[in-house]
Amino acid sequence: xxxxxxxxxxxxxxxxxxxxxxxxxxxxxxxxxxxxxxxxxxxxxxxxxxxxxxxxxxxxxxxxxxxxxxxxxxxxxxxxxxxxxxxxxxxxxxxxxxxxxxxxxxxxxxxxxxxxxxxxxxx
Amino acid sequence: xxxxxxxxxxxxxxxxxxxxxxxxxxxxxxxxxxxxxxxxxxxxxxxxxxxxxxxxxxxxxxxxxxxxxxxxxxxxxxxxxxxxxxxxxxxxxxxxxxxxxxxxxxxxxxxxxxxxxxxxxxxxxxxxxxxxxxxxxxxxxxxxxxxxxxxxxxxxxxxxxxxxxxxxxxxxxxxxxxxxxxxxxxxxxxxxxxxxxxxxxxxxxxxxxxxxxxxxxxxxxxxxxxxxxxxxxxxxxxxxxxxxxxxxxxxxxxxxxxxxxxxxxxxxxxxxxxxxxxxxxxxxxxxxxxxxxxxxxxxxxxxxxxxxxxxxxxxxxxxxxxxxxxxxxxxxxxxxxxxxxxxxxxxxxxxxxxxxxxxxxxxxxxxxxxxxxxxxxxxxxxxxxxxxxxxxxxxxxxxxxxxxxxxxxxxxxxxxxxxxxxxxxxxxxxxxxxxxxxxxxxxxxxxxxxxxxxxxxxxxxxxxxxxxxxxxxxxxxxxxxxxxxxxxxxxxxxxxxxxxxxxxxxxxxxxxxxxxxxxxxxxxxxxxxxxxxxxxxxxxxxxxxxxxxxxxxxxxxxxxxxxxxxxxxxxxxxxxxxxxxxxxxxxxxxxxxxxxxxxxxxxxxxxxxxxxxxxxxxxxxxxxxxxxxxxxxxxxxxxxxxxxxxxxxxxxxxxxxxxxxxxxxx
Numbered sequence: 001x002x003x004x005x006x007x008x009x010x011x012x013x014x015x016x017x018x019x020x021x022x023x024x025x026x027x028x029x030x031x032x033x034x035x036x037x038x039x040x041x042x043x044x045x046x047x048x049x050x051x052x053x054x055x056x057x058x059x060x061x062x063x064x065x066x067x068x069x070x071x072x073x074x075x076x077x078x079x080x081x082x083x084x085x086x087x088x089x090x091x092x093x094x095x096x097x098x099x100x101x102x103x104x105x106x107x108x109x110x111x112x113x114x115x116x117x118x119x120x121x122x123x
Numbered sequence: 124x125x126x127x128x129x130x131x132x133x134x135x136x137x138x139x140x141x142x143x144x145x146x147x148x149x150x151x152x153x154x155x156x157x158x159x160x161x162x163x164x165x166x167x168x169x170x171x172x173x174x175x176x177x178x179x180x181x182x183x184x185x186x187x188x189x190x191x192x193x194x195x196x197x198x199x200x201x202x203x204x205x206x207x208x209x210x211x212x213x214x215x216x217x218x219x220x221x222x223x224x225x226x227x228x229x230x231x232x233x234x235x236x237x238x239x240x241x242x243x244x245x246x247x248x249x250x251x252x253x254x255x256x257x258x259x260x261x262x263x264x265x266x267x268x269x270x271x272x273x274x275x276x277x278x279x280x281x282x283x284x285x286x287x288x289x290x291x292x293x294x295x296x297x298x299x300x301x302x303x304x305x306x307x308x309x310x311x312x313x314x315x316x317x318x319x320x321x322x323x324x325x326x327x328x329x330x331x332x333x334x335x336x337x338x339x340x341x342x343x344x345x346x347x348x349x350x351x352x353x354x355x356x357x358x359x360x361x362x363x364x365x366x367x368x369x370x371x372x373x374x375x376x377x378x379x380x381x382x383x384x385x386x387x388x389x390x391x392x393x394x395x396x397x398x399x400x401x402x403x404x405x406x407x408x409x410x411x412x413x414x415x416x417x418x419x420x421x422x423x424x425x426x427x428x429x430x431x432x433x434x435x436x437x438x439x440x441x442x443x444x445x446x447x448x449x450x451x452x453x454x455x456x457x458x459x460x461x462x463x464x465x466x467x468x469x470x471x472x473x474x475x476x477x478x479x480x481x482x483x484x485x486x487x488x489x490x491x492x493x494x495x496x497x498x499x500x501x502x503x504x505x506x507x508x509x510x511x512x513x514x515x516x517x518x519x520x521x522x523x524x525x526x527x528x529x530x531x532x533x534x535x536x537x538x539x540x541x542x543x544x545x546x547x548x549x550x551x552x553x554x555x556x557x558x559x560x561x562x563x564x565x566x567x568x569x570x571x572x573x574x575x576x577x578x579x580x581x582x583x584x585x586x587x588x589x590x591x592x593x594x595x596x597x598x599x600x601x602x603x604x605x606x607x608x609x610x611x612x613x614x615x616x617x618x619x620x621x622x623x624x625x626x627x628x629x630x631x632x633x634x635x636x637x638x639x640x641x642x643x644x645x646x647x648x649x650x651x652x653x654x655x656x657x658x659x660x661x662x663x664x665x666x667x668x669x670x671x672x673x674x675x676x677x678x679x680x681x682x683x684x685x686x687x688x689x690x691x692x693x694x695x696x697x698x699x700x701x702x703x704x705x706x707x708x709x710x711x712x713x714x715x716x717x718x719x720x721x722x723x724x725x726x727x728x729x730x731x732x733x734x735x736x737x738x739x740x741x742x743x744x745x746x747x748x749x750x751x752x753x754x755x756x757x758x759x760x761x762x763x764x765x766x767x768x769x770x771x772x773x774x775x776x777x778x779x780x781x782x783x784x785x786x787x788x789x
Contacts, residue, residue, distance in 0.1 A: 003132075004132075004135065006131065006132055006135070008128055008131060008132065011126070011128055012126075012127075012364075013364045014364070014368070015126060015128075016125070016126065018125065019125070020125050033186060034186045034188050034189045035185065035186070035189075036184075036185030036186065036189055036190035036191070036194055036373055036375060037185060037373055037374050037375065038185065038310065038335065038336070038700060041138070041141050042141045043130075043138075044138050044139060044141065049125050050125070051125060051126065051127055051129075051130050051138060052125055052126050052127070053127050053700075054700070055126070056363045056364045056367060057363060057367065057373075057374045058367060058368070059367045059368065059370055059372075059373035059374065059519075060367070060368045060408060060519065060523045061189065061194055061195040061373070061518070061519055061522075061523070062195060062519070062521060062522025062523050062526070063189035063194060063195060065522045065526070066189075066195075066290075066521070066522060067189070075522055075523055075526075075527060077368060077408055077411075077523070077527070078368050080365070081368050081369065081407060081408045081411065084407050084408075084411070084412065084543065085407075085408075085411055085412070085528070085540075085541075086493075086540075086541040087495075087533055087538040087539060087540045087541060088495060088538065088539050088541065089537055089538050089539075090497070090499065090537055090538065090539055091537065096531075096532065096533070096538070098527065098528070098531050098533075099531075100531075103531050103532045104531075104532030104534075105532055106529060106530050106531075106532055107528075107529040107530075107532055107533060107534040108529075109510070109511060109525075109529050109534070109535075110511070111290075111511055111512070111515030111516070111521065111525060112260055112261075112288065112507070112508070112511045112512035112515060112516075113253055113258075113288040113290075113512070113515070113516070114253050114257060114258060114288070115253075115291075
């Protein structure tokens with residue numbers, strides 16, 4: 001604990017609504033550009049992911065994720081929503097939930113339609 | 124490092140505003156047609172006006188590429204009555220809606236929507252939206268026509284509702300607008316309509332707005348103007364920290380279009396019609412929980428022990444097979460379908476659904492919570508069309524649900540998604556995720572009221588048209604927004620062609636410029652926009668809820684006006700973003716007052732309007748079964764009476780098709 005402590009207001013709620021992957025994000029701000037509610041601002045530091053300034057104005061449309069050509073963004077539902085999304089495996093009776101610690105492997109299902117969906121995030 | 128707190132604490136400095144500040148600067152934009160609101164209706168209006176040769180400017184609150192209630196997609200298209208497989212005519216559909224709403228609906232808007240809905244969809248196909256199963260993913264399915272490869276929803280017999288692959292529908296419209304050289308202005312909050320001589324009730328000749336990144340004031344001058352803005356979600360319900368993620372309308376739903384129309388003297392109908400705030404956001408992320416409604420229609424719901432909840436037809440008869448969930452029951456004409464902007468359906472058009480006595484059966488222990496969706500009980504193609512098709516194209520589902528859930532390992536073939544655990548009464552409606560039971564009972568939402576328009580979709584003001592599900596009286600939902608936008612765009616272009624530009628009143632522009640910028644200079648001890656919005660919502664919740672009376676409505680009117688002249692007048696905005704939100708609070712107050720005035724005018728209660736006057740408790744007395752259009756003239760509220768059938772009475776003919784053909788501009 002040797003970092004400086006500042007006077008800051010409480011974190012907004014929800015707070016971390018988007019995760020930007022530093023490896024993929026090049027700070028192009030296309031996501032900032034299309035957000036209907038302007039919840040992000042370009043980072044003053046060049047090539048850095050945007051700053052989420054107004055997270056409580058986000059309505060989770062996912063437009064920023066779709067716009068991102070480099071697959072750098074993950075949408076994170078508020079904790080109260082994540083904790084609500086539960087499912088049960090029919091055969092085993094196991095319980096899972098969105099945001100759990102050791103999730104099952106991703107399901108490779110793809111959306112219907114002409115334009116084939118490529119899951120953008122490779123990690 | 125992606126939050127403001129991260130930035131401040133890592134860099135020990137505040138990030139500077141990233142956009143050039145242009146407070147006090149004025150930009151002038153001149154066009155034949157001005158579109159206010161770049162959602163589905165606005166984009167379609169811009170496209171059809173431009174196709175007619177008009178110069179078009181469009182102002183959007185966000186970025187028209189992805190903004191609006193339909194900005195993140197659509198999975199089924201209602202009222203495509205003229206598609207080659209449909210067995211329902213536009214007129215029969217229109218009458219079904221009109222009868223279900225007991226007259227409190229717009230027959231002309233619904234007729235236009237169903238008469239042109241299919242053509243509008245075909246045009247979307249040409250713009251790059253997939254509307255057919257061209258890859259034969261569902262070949263042989265009950266819901267597919269082998270020849271046209273169209274796929275149907277809800278009613279596989281009558282085939283008037285189409286499943287569509289619309290996740291890219293907004294970007295496709297946006298590209299088309301760019302191709303047609305529509306002058307798009309994003310990040311504009313519109314603040315007023317300009318009228319000839321600056322007088323209420325005169326011809327509309329443009330609008331003013333503010334860029335919410337730069338603060339630059341915009342003056343739009345136009346021969347014709349179309350209002351195609353969104354709903355007014357922030358009026359009764361405002362707790363974005365809790366509700367934004369589960370709402371079906373975003374923060375921009377603040378009634379700007381309705382407010383500027385009201386202030387300019389346009390006439391509105393049915394603004395007293397409200398409904399419980401079911402989709403107001405006190406539930407769960409849309410489509411993120413097990414349910415059996417809309418996109419999930421037909422989904423088998425089982426209890427904790429695997430016992431399946433029965434389905435019933437529109438008349439309440441239990442259904443024995445899965446196939447029957449997608450067919451009209453005996454004695455039913457056809458199924459109108461969910462999500463068409465209608466809160467009550469007559470029995471002969473009602474959808475099949477889960478047993479309505481489910482709450483009681485949960486209370487008496489017959490079904491054990493939690494409930495789950497068990498897709499393995501559906502035929503493979505029904506299960507796949509819900510999960511891989513509907514759930515990847517409907518609004519707010521592709522990334523927030525499908526992508527997020529599959530990445531987290533959810534697999535509908537082997538897993539059962541849980542429904543919300545809520546009060547038993549919450550299971551009375553199959554749309555479990557919206558969890559209406561969790562909404563505070565004093566929350567309401569507007570239910571279909573809006574601009575009263577003629578067969579040209581023109582409002583009562585010359586030069587002003589309206590389009591879209593939210594601003595139009597009786598407007599509908601996704602497809603209806605496209606279709607009315609496309610129609611209004613044609614009408615506005617024709618009008619613009621026939622007339623000279625009107626005179627913009629310089630004094631009106633200057634007054635508005637000063638008003639708009641004043642929160643930047645006022646008392647810095649003032650409060651911010653969110654606190655004002657909370658107060659507006661409180662007034663609406665207390666004084667304009669389910670039960671109303673003369674005294675409480677008048678008290679509400681007084682408090683809204685007081686709020687405008689005290690706390691709102693002293694509120695501050697420290698940057699263009701906050702200023703935009705604060706200006707929207709002014710719009711909310713205008714719409715709130717309009718709703719209260721409309722409620723005062725109806726001196727009777729009505730079950731069809733979900734409207735209860737404590738001082739006039741008699742339900743739907745015959746003499747009050749009429750519309751009460753309302754407007755402002757010289758600053759005073761004027762109410763008149765109008766018959767339900769006004770759209771089929773002089774100066775119009777008594778025939779839907781005749782009126783349409785005389786006015787459609789084709």
